[in-house]
Amino acid sequence: MSYVFSQAVNALQLGSIYALVALGYSMVYGIILLLNFAHGDIIMVGAYVTYYAMTSFHFHPLVSVVLAVIMCTLLGVVIEKVAYTPLRSAPRLSLLITAIGISFLLENGAQLLFGTDTKSMVQDPLIPGTLTIGDVSITYAALITILVSIVSMVALTILVQRTKLGKAMRAVSEDMGAAQLMGISLNRTISFTFAVGSALAGIGSVLHVASYFQASPMMGSMLGLKAFVAAVLGGIGSIPGAMIGGFAIGIVETLVTAAGLSTWKDGVVFAILIVVLLLKPTGILGKKITEKV
C-alpha cells in the first residue's frame, strides 16, 4: 500500500513540474503559434538565480524564490521583445529557428557564466524535511510542489477566464487581426502572455530546485522536451490540456518505471509524441483547426 502511495506521489510530483512548464509552452503557442524552445532554459536560469541567491548572497529562501520568479518573468519578456517581436510577420519557421537559437544561447551562455559543473544545494535545501503518517512518508518538497502547482493552475485559469487581460489573450489567440481592430493592444497582450508563461516557468524552476537540489546548464533541455510532449499530448494551445498532459507524462514515466521497464521510460514518452501526432495531432483537448486558405 505504501509502495503504491509513494509511487503515486512520485508521479504527481514529476507531473506537476511538467505541467507548469507545459503551460508556458501552450500559452505562447496559443497566442503566436510559436513553439518557444527556449522555455525549458528559462527554468535553468531560474534554478541558477535561486542557487546564487541562497548560497552566495544568503538571502532568505522566500526572497530567493521571489527573486527567481521575477528574473524568469523579466527574461521571458526580454526574449520576446528582442528575439520574437521583430519577427512577428516573418514565416513561422524563422521564429522557430530563432527560438532554438535563443535556447542554445542560454545554454552556452550559462556554461560560460556559471561553469559546466553541476551546482548542488543539497547541504542547504530549500524545503527540508519529510512528513510521515503511519507507514507512508512524503517529503515536504513533494507536498509543496504538488500544492503550489495546483494553486498556480487555478490562479491561471481565473486569470484567463475572469479578467480583462485574460479576455484579451483569448481574443488575440482566436484572431489576431480582429482583436487588434477591437482595440486590443497586441504588443501588450503578447508580452503579458510571455510574462505569465515565464513566471510559471520561474515557479517550476523553484519547485525543481526544491525537489532536485541542483542547477546545471543543460538541465532545461530534456525538461523542456518532455514538457513539449506534455503540451502536444494535452492539445497544444489549450491550458487545461497542458495541465492534463503534464500530469499524464509524469504518471506514464512513473508507471513504466514501476513496471520494471525504466530503460524504456524516455522511449515511451517520445513514442507517445509520435502516436499523438500521427493519430490525433490536436491532442486530447485541442480544438480542431481548419487550415485557412
Added chain:
Amino acid sequence: MKKFLALLLAVAMTLALVACGGNGANNGANNGGNSTNNSGESADSGDASGDTIKIAIIGNTTGDYAQYGIPVSNGANLYIDQLNANGGINGKQVEVVEYDDKGDGVEAVNAFNLAMDQGITAVIGSVLTGPTITLADATYEVNMPQISASATAQGVTQIDPEDESAGIRTNVFRSCFIDPFQGQTMAHYAADKLSATTAAILYESGSDYSEGCMNGFVEACGELGIEIVATEAFATGDKDFNAQMTKIAAANPDVVFMPFYYSEAGLAITQGRQAGLTATILGADGFGGIKDYASAEDLEGTVYGSGYAPGTESVAQFEADYEETYGEAVPNMFAPLAYDAAMLLCEGLKAAEEQGLTAGSDEYKQAVIDAIASMNGVEGITGSYTFDEYNNPEKSVAMIQLQDGVEAFTEFYSFN
C-alpha cells in the same frame, strides 16, 4: 497544420539527438583524456647512440580534454626524470621523445611513425580511448611495447571485445583498471566485507562506462551467489530517480550499486533515502567528489573504488614531488597512473637490459613485453600490478568510504 506538426516533430527529435550528443562528449571525457605536453622535443637531454634508451610519450597535451593529457605527460616524465637522476637503467639514461596527438587517432599514428624514425623502443600513451586504440593497431603491427595510463575500454587490448577469438594485442598494456573490473571489485567487496546477499543496480543506459561497470558487477554477483533483486535504469540528463529508488527501496537489498557520476549519484542517493532505502551504496570511480552532492547523513557508509587514494602513504612522496616540479597539486588520478605506467615500462626495460639485448631490436622489445606480462604484484604508487590474460592489470583498488561527509580512504582491496 499536419505538416507543421510533422516539422515540429522533426525538430523535437533533432533536439533530443543534440541533447544526447552533448552527453556523449561528457562520457568521452571520462573515458580518459589524451593530451600531450610539448611535441617533438625530447624532454631529457641524453647522449645519443648506445648510452640511452629512447621511449616516446604520446598524448593530447592540447585541445579538449588536455586536463587528462597534461597530467599523464607530467606524471610519466616525473618518474623518468627521477629514474635518470638515480643513474637510469643499467647505467643508461632513458630519453623521452614526446608528441602531442591532440586527441586524434591519425595524429597519434603520425607521431608514432616520427618516433620510430628516432629509434624508440617503447611507447607510453595515448590518453583518450579512441586514439589509444588507433595507436595500438600501429604498435601491434611492429610489436612495439605500449602502455596507456588512462584508456579504460576493453577494446584497447582486445582486438574485438565482442569476439574473443579475434585475439589480443599482446604488446599493449595499461596501468588503469577497466570498467567491468570496477564492477567485479565492488561485487567482491560487497560479499567479503559487507556480507551482502542481495543487491540492486541503478545505471545510466547508453553510457559505455556505466554499462561496462554494471556488466562486471552482475557477472561477479552470479559467481558469488549475490541475488540481484532490482535493476533500474535512467537516461542521461535525468534528475528524477524517485520512481526507480522507490522500487529499489521496496526490494530492500543489502547494497545498491550505482556506476555513474557524482552529481546524478548524489540525487539518486538523496531520493533513495527519502524513499526509505537503508542499503549501503556502492559506487565506481565516478563518485569522486560526491560529498558535496548529498547530505553527510544520507551518504554515511557509502563506499566507492578509486584508482588513486589522495593523501595516503604510498602517494605522499609522489604528491610532494609533483607539486614541487609542476607548481600545482596533483589534479586527478591520471598523473599517478601515468607515473605507474612509466614505472611498469621501465621495469620491462630493466629486464631487457639485464639480458644484454640491444635497445630497439626486436628481441629487446619482446623481452620488455614478456617482462611486463609476467609481472606478479609489482608495487606502484596506486596499487600492486599483475596482468591478466587480456593484459589488463589485476590491481588493488583504493576503497574510499564516506564518513561524516568526508571521503576517507579505508583500504586497498583486491579480490584475488
